[in-house]
């Protein structure tokens with residue numbers, strides 16, 4: 042029996058800022074952001090969206106009544122959690138109308154946790170093949186205004202339905218992982234923005250990729266030529282390109298060209314949204330599968346997941362015959378329909394997030410077209426609304 046990703050869907054906000062405009066506002070050359078970092082647009086997350094609403098907005102459109110009946114495990118992976126105790130997954134399960142007989146947990150290990158959730162879910166379905174599991178990576182990447190990390194912000198959520206006989210990608214049982222205590226990026230409980238040693242974190246990312254990829258090749262007696270395409274965690278899209286380039290010399294010039302061409306599809310959506318933290322690798326996979334006409338059923342896809350702190354994993358999946366049927370095919374149109382905001386409007390959004398204080402708060406959500414929104418806080422409890430209920 043094969044187990045893997047049956048459906049894949051994405052949600053972000055309806056707002057974005059243009060990266061050339063942001064570069065000008067920060068007295069940087071636009072090509073530094075557009076080429077050097079590899080980002081064209083960045084999602085601007087309004088205060089009416091948080092980890093919970095983004096996760097629910099990502100999952101809701103892809104779930105049928107039969108899926109809802111079959112789901113008995115929900116994992117929300119995030120490093121932008123809204124509570125130190127209660128799992129975001131509990132709120133998400135309610136908003137999605139899941140059964141009360143569902144195991145709901147939040148997972149954390151920086152940008153890596155959705156992969157841990159995916160592997161847990163796959164093992165769960167291997168033991169209970171009539172059941173399905175929902176795994177959502179949901180985050181808002183925040184480094185701060187006028188910081189070096191600012192052009193690598195973003196936000197959104199990727200929802201994955203894991204089942205037996207999956208439509209999209211059958212997962213192989215071949216993961217190689219690496220994890221050790223590294224201080225490249227972290228966010229102490231008292232901070233709303235991450236602390237990062239940017240250059241160091243980029244070097245560790247490459248080291249981890251090389252380690253787990255070489256480990257995979259050795260364990261599986263494989264080589265780079267076996268792969269149709271590689272998908273990467275994309276904190277900024279140039280990062281994935283650097284990782285890919287670091288292994289290209291081990292294959293033929295023709296295959297190098299093919300891998301580079303596929304990578305342009307991997308990074309297409311992330312280039313328009315920015316870093317998603319936990320969801321980023323899976324937005325790259327979705328982008329590849331939605332936009333790349335050269336892929337075909339049976340192709341082997343390699344996936345590199347990285348979370349600072351640090352943990353890396355390389356694993357593979359086989360593309361299934363009807364993979365297009367499980368994908369969020371309308372995503373390019375939704376991204377194109379987003380509203381561009383000025384740098385001043387982006388900065389206002391950045392500063393208007395719900396405050397970490399006990400007082401009641403109200404959020405102006407009326408202009409947010411997403412189905413699920415955060416409307417404020419009453420008696421120290423976040424208030425969520427289904428605008429279509």
Ligand code: CAA
Pocket residue numbers: 070071072073074076077078152189190191192193226237238239240242243246274275276277279280316318347348349
């Ligand atoms: N035209 C074209 N390219 C230009 C340019 C121009 N005019 N000016 C500069 N560049 C290039 C530089 O040469 C450089 O390219 P290379 O890295 O290929 O040499 C690139 O633009 C960036 O320039 P800098 O290195 O000078 O940029 P910076 O010091 O301002 O910071 C950064 C870049 C370190 C990525 C910073 O944005 C940052 O700290 N980001 C957050 C940390 C991060 O994303 N780390 C990634 C690994 S950690 C991880 O993966 C987990 C996670 O999600 C956070």
